[in-house]
Amino acid sequence: MQKKEWIGMILAGGQGSRLTLLTKKIAKPAVPFGGKYRIIDFPLSNCSNSGIDTVGVLTQYQPLILNSYIGIGSPWDLDRKKGGVTLLPPYMNEQGGEWYKGTANAIFQNINFIDYYDPEYVLILSGDHIYKMDYSQMLNFHKKKGAEATIAVIEVPWEETNRFGIMNTNEDGSIYEFDEKPKNAKSNLASMGVYIFNWKTLRKFLVEDEQDKNSQNDFGKNIIPNMLDTGIKLFAYPFKGYWKDVGTIESLWEANMDLLKPDNELNLYDTSWRIYSVNPIRPPHFTGESASIKGSLIGEGCVVYGEVHNSVLFSGVYVGKNTKLVDTVVMPNVTIEDNVTIERAIIGSDSLIKPGCVIGDKNSNAVTLIGESDVVEENTTYKE
Amino acid sequence: MKDYMGIINLSEREDNIKELTYNRPIAAIPIAGRYRIIDFALSNMVNSEISNVGIFTQNKYRALIDHLGTGKAWDLDRKNDGLFVLNPVFNYYTLGIYRGDIENFKNHIDYVHLSKQKNVIVTSSNMICNVDYKAAIHYHTEKNADITVLYKKANDCAENFQYCNTYIIDNDNKISAVDINTGKTDENNISMEMFIMSKSLFLDIVHTCSSKGDYDYFKDAIHKNIGKFKVYGYEYDGYLACINSIQSYFKTSMQLLDMKLSRELFFKNGLIYTKVKDEAPTKYTENAVVSNSLLANGSMIDGTVENSIIFRGVRVRKGAVVKNSILMQNSIVEEDALVRNVILDKNVVITQNKQLKGDDNYPIVIEKKAII
Numbered sequence: 001m002q003k004k005e006w007i008g009m010i011l012a013g014g015q016g017s018r019l020t021l022l023t024k025k026i027a028k029p030a031v032p033f034g035g036k037y038r039i040i041d042f043p044l045s046n047c048s049n050s051g052i053d054t055v056g057v058l059t060q061y062q063p064l065i066l067n068s069y070i071g072i073g074s075p076w077d078l079d080r081k082k083g084g085v086t087l088l089p090p091y092m093n094e095q096g097g098e099w100y101k102g103t104a105n106a107i108f109q110n111i112n113f114i115d116y117y118d119p120e121y122v123l124i125l126s127g128d129h130i131y132k133m134d135y136s137q138m139l140n141f142h143k144k145k146g147a148e149a150t151i152a153v154i155e156v157p158w159e160e161t162n163r164f165g166i167m168n169t170n171e172d173g174s175i176y177e178f179d180e181k182p183k184n185a186k187s188n189l190a191s192m193g194v195y196i197f198n199w200k201t202l203r204k205f206l207v208e209d210e211q212d213k214n215s216q217n218d219f220g221k222n223i224i225p226n227m228l229d230t231g232i233k234l235f236a237y238p239f240k241g242y243w244k245d246v247g248t249i250e251s252l253w254e255a256n257m258d259l260l261k262p263d264n265e266l267n268l269y270d271t272s273w274r275i276y277s278v279n280p281i282r283p284p285h286f287t288g289e290s291a292s293i294k295g296s297l298i299g300e301g302c303v304v305y306g307e308v309h310n311s312v313l314f315s316g317v318y319v320g321k322n323t324k325l326v327d328t329v330v331m332p333n334v335t336i337e338d339n340v341t342i343e344r345a346i347i348g349s350d351s352l353i354k355p356g357c358v359i360g361d362k363n364s365n366a367v368t369l370i371g372e373s374d375v376v377e378e379n380t381t382y383k384e
Numbered sequence: 385m386k387d388y389m390g391i392i393n394l395s396e397r398e399d400n401i402k403e404l405t406y407n408r409p410i411a412a413i414p415i416a417g418r419y420r421i422i423d424f425a426l427s428n429m430v431n432s433e434i435s436n437v438g439i440f441t442q443n444k445y446r447a448l449i450d451h452l453g454t455g456k457a458w459d460l461d462r463k464n465d466g467l468f469v470l471n472p473v474f475n476y477y478t479l480g481i482y483r484g485d486i487e488n489f490k491n492h493i494d495y496v497h498l499s500k501q502k503n504v505i506v507t508s509s510n511m512i513c514n515v516d517y518k519a520a521i522h523y524h525t526e527k528n529a530d531i532t533v534l535y536k537k538a539n540d541c542a543e544n545f546q547y548c549n550t551y552i553i554d555n556d557n558k559i560s561a562v563d564i565n566t567g568k569t570d571e572n573n574i575s576m577e578m579f580i581m582s583k584s585l586f587l588d589i590v591h592t593c594s595s596k597g598d599y600d601y602f603k604d605a606i607h608k609n610i611g612k613f614k615v616y617g618y619e620y621d622g623y624l625a626c627i628n629s630i631q632s633y634f635k636t637s638m639q640l641l642d643m644k645l646s647r648e649l650f651f652k653n654g655l656i657y658t659k660v661k662d663e664a665p666t667k668y669t670e671n672a673v674v675s676n677s678l679l680a681n682g683s684m685i686d687g688t689v690e691n692s693i694i695f696r697g698v699r700v701r702k703g704a705v706v707k708n709s710i711l712m713q714n715s716i717v718e719e720d721a722l723v724r725n726v727i728l729d730k731n732v733v734i735t736q737n738k739q740l741k742g743d744d745n746y747p748i749v750i751e752k753k754a755i756i
Contacts, residue, residue, distance in 0.1 A: 035665035036681070074456075075660075268664035269682065279660045283650040284417030284680040284694070286643055294672055297665040299419075300681050303643060312665075 002082055004117040005056050006196075008047045008138060010109070011103055012040055013126030017035055018248045021371035022348060025061065029127035030066040031252065032331045032349065034259055034268065034275075035312045038069060039246060041277040042132070043125045044085075046078045049273050050135040052123065054083030056113055058106045060090060060099060069278060076276045088113060100218030107207040119199050124219065126193035130255050131243040132266065132273055138237045139196060147235040148201045149227055152194035154243050164190035167236045168318030174287045175234040178224050189236055195219065201232065208379065242266040253346055253367040256312045256329045278384040280315040280332070290321055299332075306336075320355070326362055331372075348372035359383065375378055385433035385518060389465075389501040389583070392425050392439045394448075394602065395485035396510050400546075400629035403749035404729065408447040410627060411439075411509035412728065414712050416640055417680035417695050418433045420451050421627055422509045423597040423658045429505075430458045431654025432517035436465035436499055439509075440488050445471055451659055458657045468495055484600025489590045496587065506602065512625040512636055517580075517655040520618040524580045530613040531585070531606060533559065534576040536624045541565050541572040544635070545626050549607065550574035551617055561605040576620060579606065585613075623648050634727065634747050637693050637710050641676055672703055676751040687717070696728075704734075708744070726750065748755050 016028025023031065029040035039055075047055050053076055059066055072078075073085030088110050090099050100106035107114075107124065113154035114122060121142065123135055133152070142150040153167050161182060167189045168177040179185060205223055209215050215222045227234055241264035246252040249323070258264055268275060282301025287293055293308045299315035306323030317330045320338035328342045331349040336342065338355045345360035345368040353359065353370070356379040366384035370376060398405045411422035418452050422439070429437050437460060441448060448469075454460075457468030472494040487609035489496070496504070505517055509695050515534065524532035535551055538544065545565050550572040552561040565572055592598070599605040606615070623645050625636040640646050650656050663682025668674065671683040679685070679694040687704035695713040700706055711717070715728040718736045725742030729752040734740065738756055742748035750756065 004443045075662075261670070269667070269684070274662050275664070276662050281655045281657060283640040283646065283656070285666065286641070286646065287677050287679065287689075288643075289676045291675060293674055295670045296668045298668065298679070299665045314665075320614065384582045 002117055004083060004119045006052065006121040006123060007054040007056065007114065007117050007119045008043075008052045008123045008135075009056045009058065009107060009114070009342070010043050010047075010125045010127045010320075011042070011106060012057050012066060013100055013106060014126075014128055015061040016128065016247065020249065020250065021369055022249070022252075022346070023062070025062060025372065026065045027061045027063060028247075029237060030069060031246070032250070032314055033130060033246065034256060035314050036279075037275060037277045037298045039130065040066070040070070040127045041076075041129055041275050042130050044070075044078070045273075045277075046131075046133050046273045047123075047125075048076045048078060048276065050133075052135065053078070053080050054117055054119075055085045056088045056110060057085060057127070058088045058100065058110065060106075063087075063089060064078075071278075073215050075278050083117070086113065090135065102215075102222075103183055103218035103219045103224045104206060104209055104215075106373060107202075107211050108217070111203060111206065114199060114203075122197050122199045122202060124197065125197040125226065128247065129193060129243060129245055130266065131192070131239075131241065132270075132275070133194070133239060133241070133243075134273075135194070135196075138194070138239075142196045142235070145173065145235045146233065147174075147196075148198050148232040149202065149222070149224075149234045150196045150237050151234065152192040152239045153189040153236045154192050154239050155188050156190045158185065158188050161185035161188050161190070167191055168248075169236045173235050173238070177227065178220070178228060180220060189238070192222065192239060193245075194239075196237075201227075249346060249367050249369055253329060253344075257310070257327065259297060259312065274374070282315050285313075291319075306340075314349075328360070334342050344368060354378040354380075385521065387501050387503055388434050388503045388517075388580075389499045390429040390434040390437040391427075391496070391504055391506040391586075392422065392437065392509050393485055393506055393602065394422075394441050394509050395488075396438065396508055396628060397547075400631075400696075401633060402628070403451060403630055403751070404633065404727070405444070407752065409509075411441075412445075412448040412451055413627070413633065414695060415512070415627070415633070415637065415695050415726045417678050418661070419656060419658045420448075421512070422448070422451075423656055424506055424512050424514070426458050426460075427656045428513070428515050428517065429507075429652065430460065430657065431514075432521075434505065434517065435460070435462060436468075436493055436501055438470055438485075438492075438499075440466040440470050440485060440492065442472060442488070445469070450484045453659065465499075470495060478595075485602050486590060486593045486600055486605070489599075489602065490594040493587065493590060496583065496590075499583075502583055504581060504583050506581075506586065507578045510627045511576050511578070512627060512649070513576070513620065513622055514654070514656065515576075515578075515620055515622065517578075519700070520578075520620075521580055523618045524616070527616045528614075529616040530581060531615045532580040532618050533606075533615060534578040534620050535573045535617045536576060536583060536620050537571070538574045538624070539571050542567045542570050543572065544632065545572070545574045546629060546632065548626050548628075549577070549603070551575055553617045557617050557619075559610055559617050562610055573617065574626070575626070576624065577603065580715050601647050622652060630727070630747065630749060631745065634710070638691070638708070640678060640693070641691065646678075661696050666694075669702075708724055709747070732756070 012029040078085040129340040166179040285302035288305040303318040314332040316333040323340040343360040343362035351374040368384040460467035681698040683698040697714040704717040715732040
């Protein structure tokens, strides 16, 4: 047994079905974001920067890319002798085995892993949110309040409260009620899917929940309400800063566009809280004589001869002459040939856009999506 | 290639590139936006499946060791073989004495001796190219040569490759004489200072030189005895540059703005690896006006950049103008400042409204951490 004060568990098994074509071959946490990263880089870097040296990553759906991406965790400094990163797919034991039925069941099936480190506290995270957060401050809060469970919350606009799990709190920050997607919300504090539990307490609730045949084995739907019912101390930890669930094509596109705003809250250039990732091996990007790039993020290895405005280009993208990109996210290694216009779109990795295409529409509400490794033939006009 | 070990020998003369080598060897000079010069020599070895690489340093090696770390970036953090950095046992440099590289080889001869490979490839660090040693080694074996040295038929020697060694080569590709390029003729066979030979011959040369004291430099021991050995030339026909002066550094950097050359150099026989920095992508604001430039991650452009190379973490503020210049890591050009034909070393700050202009053929070099 290797005693740890706290360990992190990242739920990374989600399919992200609303990301449609982008998650055909990869799990949602492996979806590229921000010109360089994959979504899971954010929770992993947060863990590393918060001083957590033991992290379990629970995978299930299409884990190939995610597994090979995480590897032994070196990019996040999580290749450790004691602890480090461990990939935790569902497994068989002498009684058989089964898929992870829900978020709580996924942790339940890995009780042995957590017990091995015998931690006081367990931090449970979702692998599909974009934010920078110092979990050690949240742990201090948790200890100071003497809580059994602490849930990070963020203020959301009142009109959007019906999309979130809302925490209703007392003046001291303790939670008295959990409202899943309420019609008439009493508070605008939404759960960020970031939990700290006292392991002994959580363990007990997980075992009980597993015996309940009607349970959906979900943290939000079962574990948290059960804890509230028994009257143990749950606190809401208020977080201020950028946080985004990138569950849909629109929100993924929006989160990328957020990075381009001058007042953007998610500072990727802060050297005291770097977001680590597997860096592609590419030379610097080249901006040609005929190119014009404004208000954009450009990754390494890109070669740009056209016009790029308010867009995010991942590494290794080629933009031909007389081609114009507006409000567009282009994922790694895409080739966009000459005389192409793309507006308000996401172009999936490794795809090829041949000359003369017109894709997307900047006046539309919809975001046009080109799937991974697609080939768009010459002079195609396509929008969502 | 299992039977070859690599030796990178950092004994290049620094007389003409002093401004960039106050604190570092030529091998550690930053180049092409995110690399150091040694990355090319190291990556060429690794891409040719050589997994035991010894780097013999001369002096000022702190920056180099910081860059190399455990060799992880080049996949050279191995249980068996991997990366070895062999620093001089006695630092003559601080006494102002040049002792040559034979002494360092001799002091670390156990490393070479104990390595399990039976052959070596000894290279300098300042040749910028993407070369496949496997083909050269194959040629070496076929010719049954004592030594095979790589060379390039260059036709621009009046302007480039100053003071590089040149070879006279007979019909059988055997090297018959050695000279130095003084820029009198355009066409020359430029030595790439990459020597393939058996380990026993390498050891023999080092032992003979150090016991007799004939030569201080390994290269001289071969070049001055060209008749004694069967020395063959292997022609390399890709892009080659030699960094041994400020002018050659500047010129080579600017050549990389030619995408055809760049593509070849960074992709042809394998990728060029370097230390990872975890920088975010380059940010262009609405004010950015950039053309014909290479820009590395982590930089933010709010001004104008033309015909330039921008390293990681550089800031070009609003109204600032950067032309025909090289801005190394974390340098800052503040509001409305102008730099032209300038090399800014790491962490230089050009404050607001300042103007710095060098000559087209002779750039101004601003020392590391200077604030202007």
